[in-house]
Amino acid sequence: MSPGALPPRGIPSGLRRALTFWRRSIQARVVASTLVLSAVVVSIVGWYLLQQTRQGLLDHRVAAVVAEANNETTEARNRLAAAxxxxxxxxxxxxxxxxxxxxxxxxxxxxxxxxxxxxxxxxxxxxxxxxxxxxxxxxxxxxxxxxxxxxxxxxxxxxxxxxxxxxxxxxxxxxxxxxxxxxxxxxxxxxxxxxxxxLDEERQTLALVTRALLTAAVLLLVLVAGMTWLVTRQVVTPIRMARQVAERLASGQLQERLRVAGEDDLARLATSFNQMASNLQRQIRQLEELSRVQRRFVSDVSHELRTPLTTVRMASDVLHDARHDFDPVTARAAELLQTELDRFETLLVDLLEISRFDAGAAVLDAEDVNLVDVAHRVVDMTRPLAEQRGVHVVVQAPSHPCLAEADVRRVERIVRNLVTNAIDHAESRGPEPEVVIQVAGDDHAAAVAVRDYGVGLAPGEAAMVFNRFWRADPARARTSGGTGLGLAISLEDTHLHGGWLQAWGRPGRGAQFRLTLPRRAGTPLRQSPLPLVPSDAEEVVS
Missing domain, CATH: 3.30.450 (Beta-Lactamase)
Known part of the structure; x- marks a missing residue:
């Protein structure tokens, strides 16, 4: 089992706790390793000493008994010679x-x-x-x-x-x-x-020596274990303190510091750690202040722009309604002004929504939502854009409802952003471009997948596609009038539901975005009813 692996569930709780302690305690592993190595060395040395002692006793005894036997034989010969x-x-x-x-x-x-x-x-x-x-x-x-x-x-x-x-x-x-x-x-x-x-005496002597060696070996191993424990404790204790302080720093207690005692390597490490913590605290506070200023700036600008935007909107509506009385150039300018004002107004709405997410003020209004109805409503809402682009949108959904406890407004916005993005990037693979919307569910989750057959995504872009204002091809026009914040807002909406929003793509083979939501709010997700990689994708298995 590796140091980072968890113990199996089928083992007894006592053994599981012992394995957990072994995995987490470097001090226990060092002491155990030292004991094992010491036991091996002591066993080898003890075996060698016993063999030498045994051989010495036997050699001495054999020499003595041979001499005594020779003496008895010599005396017997002398008596026989005299008889x-x-x-x-x-x-x-x-x-x-x-x-x-x-x-x-x-x-x-x-x-x-x-x-x-x-x-x-x-x-x-x-x-x-x-x-x-x-x-x-x-x-x-x-x-x-x-x-x-x-x-x-x-x-x-x-x-x-x-x-x-x-x-x-x-x-x-x-x-x-x-x-x-x-x-x-x-x-x-x-x-x-x-x-x-x-050889009774030699056997008793050897048994006495064996007991003495075993007693000495046990005492030596206990002494080695104690010394190793004390030595490793001097090193491990500061490391444990550093771990505890690092955990408190990670939890947001930026004022935590290590206690510095002495001038050795561990003391210098504690000093360096404290300096690092101070620098991190200063930089984090600077970033927090900058983020707070940025969020307030975005919110203030968005709110402040609403009044002049309303005035400009009223003037633009007047010009747009009277464009038929203008010359062609002026009429076209009035139409462009109306289009860009629509996009600007959408951008302000998106910026306000992003500022609410950044400020942690977004609230989930959860209810049972039928994702099949959501998919059909989104198709109806995006039909003018699809007809304008000549894209055919297909919904593949079960006949029964596919329910999830979610905020219908946010889920509808997620699906609308995904479908709009797919229509914007769809390209023809047959008679006309096509976008496929799949809806499926199981006992634990419900999912919506939006598939297009356009330019696709290059390797590494699937993780970047949800960044704010990011585009795979900066030279490509936003024909749908998007602001560049749609997928970023969709990702924040998904996280608010505790769900997944994932992307797959291959250059020239299109892309697929998958939204997965738990059936019940707050339930952790383990798998999705729909695959992220579409079944019609030619995946290369390495």
Missing amino acids: PGTDIDAASQQRELVEPIIERGLTRGFDVVLAGPVGEGGRIADGGAESTPGLDLASVPTSLEAHFDRIAGTAWTYTRIRSTGNSGVETDTPGVVVGSQVTLRADGGTYTLYYLFP
Whole structure:
């Protein structure tokens, strides 16, 4: 999941809160990362130390038990050398040889097995072996027995020592078995003595070292986590304070500032932040003052022009009514004067409407509006312009009403501006230019789309078309008498309804404007019943 992604809805609330905390807290991520890396390092070092300790203990123990076994074997050979070779049989000599070793083994903590002689039938499993009471003879590995199937020097290996004590309790412990050979004078045969030394002390020592290392590792990780938390807190706390101050600045509390303490990098950052905030506050106030002056200027000019405009309108009406009595040039001038006064009056109305939007004084008078009726009324209102341009306007709407809770005057003005703009830019794609108005709705939204097949929009112009006084082609005449504020006012009207007003276009393939309104005022929009890209557009999929 990425740092900016939200947790899925299906997970438990506790886990969701933990994921949210993890996503939002850089301090938690730094501490967790440090802990993971420290745990990996401590584990590697601890494993290496345990291996070295284990190997050292085993090496020391093996050296000690081999030396002790050699001493026992040397003493046994000395006793055999001193014994007469003909006064005793081989079995008695075996017992006299192994019994003192077994007794010493019981006091010193090792077991003994005597097997032989070397050759056919000399294995322990063949019977006749003398051993420490209770010892399982299978404790001697067969690999070591195979080594002594012939005369060989001292050898050792690891094994598992299994035995049964006097109380009947069976034990199974790791150990070392050392083998060496002696020769009996009674029969001249070579026998093998196996000494089995347990590794209980080494195992206990290794367990003690392991516990000590684990305890030290846990304490070290806790210490590292605490230190990391304190260190990151010194850095994260000023950042959090800066975030809080930035949020308050964004909410309009321009007087908020960071507290500066010290002369380090964070203090210099706080100083720079405060300087930036002061500059922004000064510039925002200047812009607000300029905007306020501009809005008041537009409003005052619009109101002040109404009186002289009324006077000029009265004079123009007189001249226009008497134009038939004038010469052709004067009559044409009277007609042009009337047309431009109409456009000037419309411009003043639009400027007053824009000033109301800028001042936040626009009010929505919502009621249930049938967008199908709105589309037909707009077609009737724009029919003279369409006939003048030779444009055929078609309405594609369902037979049932398509209702939305809206201000009918504003919605009608939006659709009228869109249709007028489409007629103004329509071009012929067949016998005559055509403008298509589509109306559709669903359970959550209602939409009106106006499609023309004119010059279209270049890439990037769909976002600019709603700017005030913007035109795709400045050299193109406004044959409909527009002021350049129609689409800007339409966008403000749409935002007042909580709706969408979007544009699509391709050069040479026309344009489509889509108005989407929620069924109920205040309900957020999620999708539109009509596509923004028309179905007859040849979209290039990259």
